[in-house]
Amino acid sequence: MEPSGDRDRRPLPELRQQAAEYYRSNQVPQRLEEALNATFYLRPLDLYGHLANYFSKLSKPPVICKIIGRKVLDGVGQPTLEVEVFCTVKNHETSICSIVVSSHSEILENASPEAIDADEKERNDSINRALEWINESLNEMLRDLQPADQHKVDELLGDYFAKKLEEEKERMEIEREEQAAAISAPPCVPAPSAPPGKKKGAKLGKKTSITEKPIPPAGPTEPVLCGSIAIAGLSLAVAKTGATVNNTPLYLYLALMKNQFQDLPTELPVPLPMVTLLSCGKSSSGKLKLMKEVMLIPPTELTVKQGIERLLDIQKQVMRLLDPVGKGPPVLKRISHLGCLITGCDSLEQPLILIQTACRNLGLELGIDVHLAINCAAHELMDYTKGKYEILIGTLKSPDEMVDMYVDLINKYPSVIALVDPLRKEDVQQWSNICNILGSRCYLIAEDASKNIAKLLEDQNANIPKCSGLIIKYTNQTKISDLTELTRLLDGQKHIAILGTSAGESSDNSLVDLAVGLGARFVKLGGLSRGERVTKYNRLLAIEEELAKNGRLRSGENHEFVAFAEEVQTGEELLHALPLTEQGPWSSQHTQPLLAQDQNPVSSLGSTPHLSEATEVKPSEFP
Incomplete structure (x- = not known):
């Protein structure tokens, strides 16, 4: 009877020889033969595992x-x-x-x-x-x-x-032609003209009132x-x-893609969360319509984990103030699809004073321990029959009056460091005015104007007003390469990018990886309620923990704003100082910035006054 050891080795030389001949005939590198020689004394199972590991490296990619x-x-x-x-x-x-x-x-x-x-x-x-x-x-x-x-x-x-x-354009064109052919238009009868010297609709003996400057009409809705x-x-x-x-987290893979698969950044920042706390917009029961979302932003010196814990404390305190008796269900019934509290307010200051009171009860100070942002969603408030914004029920303001109102608001509450869609995208002049006045003190963010990312990349003047940055939503025909290109452009022009969720969110948390990998300044995820919202905050916490563990977490950077007015003045001075030159060979589309202008951050958050200078303001409606 042969020893068991010899019996185990008997098929190995034959197996090794067959494998070597096969892979030599298929032009396998010489090192494979050396690897096979090294397996001569291995047991069969060890041999199979060794070969499997080796050949897996030579297999085709998935x-x-x-x-x-x-x-x-x-x-x-x-x-x-x-x-x-x-x-x-x-x-x-x-x-x-x-x-x-x-x-x-x-x-x-x-x-x-x-x-x-x-x-x-x-x-x-x-x-x-x-x-x-x-x-x-x-x-x-x-x-x-x-x-x-x-x-x-x-x-x-x-x-x-x-x-x-x-194909869709051709189909619609055919439908229009068929409808035009099917409908026989009646002959046009000219309307009787007004007598000479009289204006249609004007009454004799009365002077016509001077109408206000008409507002630009709403742009056409982007077809989807x-x-x-x-x-x-x-x-x-x-x-x-x-x-x-590639066994790589999605956020690191996207960071590599944005860097065109060159060297991976040694450190990655985690975007600050814009946490929606209150909704006082059209869906609320109060008079106030302007503040669709009142959001909390933690200070930059805190980690995301510390910041969210602080914001949760503020949310609990606000819930107690809204329901002092302590009955939970009535408050919980007011949770919106954004995961925030819906509450009715009758003035612009009321929700801000509510948050200020909650912070004081916790020993926190607005403007230092927590900052505010307001999603105004002004495009939803325009009354086109009157040409004004209805910010409160029965209170209408023209675009110029809106600018004055925001200036008054920021003067009284400098803890508000971001305004989202304070005006319609069509109010180009007012956007420029508000940026020149408030741009060095807070972010002026466009959301409604940045819905079609592909169109932004095709036409960099696609009705984008002067602003500090854009809220980007990933949907429709948007592609990952579009996002990487857009964020690179925004980075090069010193604009901030904010990744935002839509109203009908799902539990998929890939958006957070997009925000981290693409280097967004903020991520707008809604409130700290509802599963589809909370799962994204949990993913943000997990990424921060993983980056910290691997030594890749970049510490928080202070908020930097843009002094638009100073920038315009400096540009004009340079223009007059430089001699006139002929236009170079480069096309204007290569030098045209994505937004209205290039920007250089010159003002930081630390230079703004704190809320302590405005805490004595009594609740009242702004004129």
């Missing part, structure tokens, strides 16, 4: 083999899109990851039943069309592509979207191609797949 789109529900029960990516990994079909992308549709407040039904139909049609694209043509188009080749994937998605957009959410969903899903197969 490629996309299948993509599945599904209809799922978001945080408010509305349909949205899920995308799952399968890859061929070592000859096996494997599910790598899935994402859920938010819909572009906003929550309609105080809308008619007809409008709500139309919005629901639009949502369903868009998701169903996106599923057709993903599960049919796009599935075939992206098959066998490497998920790490994000540029190639986004290029194909962009071409596909452009083709669908052109039905099914375009498939583009955003697939681009993000492929990016997450590329990060997964």
Whole structure:
């Protein structure tokens, strides 16, 4: 009987020889033969494991083999899109990851039943069309592509979207022609003209009143191609797949992508959260309409974990002030889809005084221990029949009066360091005025004007007012490469980028990775309630902890604002000082900034007065 050891080794020489001959015939490197020689005395199981580890390094990289789109529900029960990516990994079909992308549709407040039904139909049609694209043509188009080749994937998605957009334009043109042919227009009968010397509608014996300067009309609503959410969903899903197969967190993968896969930054900052505490907008029961969101921003010297703990204490204190008896359910019933408290207020100062009181009860001071931001959403408040903003029920203000009101507000409450959409994007002159007056003391952020990211990149003057930065939402035909390009442009022009959630959010937390990887200054996630909101804050905390553990966490930087007025004056002085030169060979589109102008931060938060100078202000409505 042979020894067991010899019996175990008998097939090894034959196995080694066969493997060596096979891989030598297939031009395997010489080091493989050396590796096989090193396995001569290994036991069979050890040999198989050794060869498997070695050959896995020589295997083909994973490629996309299948993509599945599904209809799922978001945080408010509305349909949205899920995308799952399968890859061929070592000859096996494997599910790598899935994402859920938010819909572009906003929550309609105080809308008619007809409008709500139309919005629901639009949502369903868009998701169903996106599923057709993903599960049919796009599935075939992206098959066998490497998920790490994000540029190639986004290029194909962009071409596909452009083709669908052109088809939609042709379809609408045919429909218009058919309608024009089917409807016979009656002959035009000219209206009787007014007698000479008399104006139509004017009464004799009375002087006509001088009308105010007309406001610019609202720009056309940006059309959203039905099914375009498939583009955003697939681009993000492929990016997450590329990060997964490379065993890299999504935020680091995006940071590499933004850096064009050069050296990874040694340190990454975590964006400051803009936490929505109160909603005093049109959906509330009070007179105040202006403050759709009143947000809290922790100071930069705190970690995100410390900041969120502080903001949670303020939220609890505000809830006690709103419900002094201590009955929890009435307050909890006022939680909005944004995860914040809905409360009715009758003046501009009332919500600010409420937060100020809560901070005092906790021994905190506004402007030092916590800062404020206000989402004004002014485009929702314009009464176009009167040409004014209705900031309170029955209180109307012209665009110029709005600027004066904001100046008064910031003078009394310098703890407000950001105003989001204080005016419509069409009020270009007023945006310029408010930036020149308040730009060195707070951020003036545009959200409504930055919805179409692809259009911003195509036309850098696409109706973007003068401002400090943009709120970016990832949806519709947006692609990951679009975000990286846009944030690079904003960084180069000293503008801030804010990644924001939509009204109908899902529990997918990829947005936080986008904000960290792309170097956003703030992340706007809503309130500290509702699962789809809280899961994103938890992801932000996890990323901060991971960066700190790996020594990659960059400490908080002070807020820096832009002295727009000084910048304009300096630019004019330079213009007069420089001699006239002929225009160079470069096209103007290469030197045109994305927003209204280049900016240099010259003023920091520490130079603004503290709230202690304004705490004696009594509650009252601004004139």
